[in-house]
Amino acid sequence: MNRIDASEHYDESGFTSQTPSLLTVVIDTNPRAWAAIHDQLPISKAIANILVFINAHLAFGNDNRVAVIAAHTNRAVWLYPSPSSNNSGRLPGSSRRRNGPDVEMAGVDHRRLGTSPNKYPQFAQIESAILSSLRFLIENTNTSDLAPTTTLISGALSMALSYTHKTSLAFEPPKTSADPANPTTAPSTQPSAPNLHARILVLSVSQSEPSQYISTMNAVFAASHARIPIDTLSLYSAPTFLQQAAFITGGIFLSASSNPRGLLSCLMFGFLADTEARKSLVTPTQDSVDFRAACFCHRRVVDTGYVCSICLSIFCEMPENAECLTCGTKLAVGNYGARPAVVPRRKKKRKRVNGAGGGGGGAGGGREETGSATGTPVPP
Ligand SMILES: [Zn+2]
Ligand SMILES: [Zn+2]
Numbered sequence: 581m582n583r584i585d586a587s588e589h590y591d592e593s594g595f596t597s598q599t600p601s602l603l604t605v606v607i608d609t610n611p612r613a614w615a616a617i618h619d620q621l622p623i624s625k626a627i628a629n630i631l632v633f634i635n636a637h638l639a640f641g642n643d644n645r646v647a648v649i650a651a652h653t654n655r656a657v658w659l660y661p662s663p664s665s666n667n668s669g670r671l672p673g674s675s676r677r678r679n680g681p682d683v684e685m686a687g688v689d690h691r692r693l694g695t696s697p698n699k700y701p702q703f704a705q706i707e708s709a710i711l712s713s714l715r716f717l718i719e720n721t722n723t724s725d726l727a728p729t730t731t732l733i734s735g736a737l738s739m740a741l742s743y744t745h746k747t748s749l750a751f752e753p754p755k756t757s758a759d760p761a762n763p764t765t766a767p768s769t770q771p772s773a774p775n776l777h778a779r780i781l782v783l784s785v786s787q788s789e790p791s792q793y794i795s796t797m798n799a800v801f802a803a804s805h806a807r808i809p810i811d812t813l814s815l816y817s818a819p820t821f822l823q824q825a826a827f828i829t830g831g832i833f834l835s836a837s838s839n840p841r842g843l844l845s846c847l848m849f850g851f852l853a854d855t856e857a858r859k860s861l862v863t864p865t866q867d868s869v870d871f872r873a874a875c876f877c878h879r880r881v882v883d884t885g886y887v888c889s890i891c892l893s894i895f896c897e898m899p900e901n902a903e904c905l906t907c908g909t910k911l912a913v914g915n916y917g918a919r920p921a922v923v924p925r926r927k928k929k930r931k932r933v934n935g936a937g938g939g940g941g942g943a944g945g946g947r948e949e950t951g952s953a954t955g956t957p958v959p960p
Contacts, residue, residue, distance in 0.1 A: 602748075630783065816837050818870065
């Protein structure tokens with residue numbers, strides 16, 4: 581029968597279920613930055629493009645998850661899953677029922693759902709939740725929030741990492757207790773396949789804030805350790821620390837600052853593949869990475885500086901009393917700035933010793949000049 585309907589390739593014996601993929605989108609919602617590019621790409625259009633991208637990610641697999649965080653000027657806010665479900669103590673959107681409903685209904689305007697029979701309900705729920713959370717955030721942004729010109733990217737990254745960790749735990753297979761009657765069933769030492777492919781995408785519209793250097797890099801190294809790539813799509817400038825984040829974690833950094841209107845194309849063709857699919861793809865890479873760091877003393881991005889040999893703190897200038905501001909180690913700088921003292925090498929005539937009588941130990945040819953005054957001692 582299989583041969584007749586050509587369905588023998590539907591062999592379910594070797595079928596393995598798809599590993600779910602979690603996409604955490606961090607949206608830079610700095611009002612000043614969005615005002616700067618409003619003529620080219622207003623935030624409303626950008627959100628519409630992001631929703632299309634999120635729907636495409638969810639459509640790739642039944643178990644795929646999404647989380648959206650707004651990195652605002654002075655705080656990081658959950659847009660989806662809705663904040664109300666966070667307060668309940670239960671992990672939002674992480675029902676252990678693999679095929680069950682994924683969406684917390686709290687905070688969702690039910691009247692708006694189901695109005696279009698042509699829209700997949702889950703897409704409508706997520707869209708409604710993100711839009712209502714974003715509207716709430718904008719309405720609750722007052723002038724005091726606009727005083728800092730920065731964006732709290734580091735806080736949003738930390739929230740994304742903690743949510744990824746929680747979701748990963750929810751997907752862990754249940755632990756089976758060891759059978760005491762059969763001691764031979766030792767736990768397998770084989771590395772198990774990951775139960776969740778997670779990645780973080782930052783939509784950035786502002787430059788990196790040097791005061792967040794340490795916290796941002798801590799989050800980046802934590803993501804690198806957990807093998808979570810941090811992708812960045814920059815719409816306005818080239819954020820220094822996020823370039824480094826993509827480089828360190830193996831993520832993708834793309835800049836659409838020349839034409840922000842192409843946001844959807846960049847998202848769909850540059851960032852849709854999850855970590856598993858990227859193994860088979862040649863992903864876009866950065867031509868150059870801005871590796872500059874921020875000094876620990878003034879939070880300035882510096883090209884060259886002093887580095888404590890103990891704790892690797894970076895200083896743009898010598899700290900007072902030459903003591904590291906972080907760990908207190910007395911730093912010995914020596915003659916900083918002086919030309920390195922290079923002893924001119926004396927030109928020696930190369931002696932060529934032939935035969936065994938020279939004591940060369942069978943080395944044959946002449947010894948390489950090492951600059952050392954004495955040769956290698958030989959046994960008598
Ligand atoms: Zn400094
Ligand atoms: Zn130190």
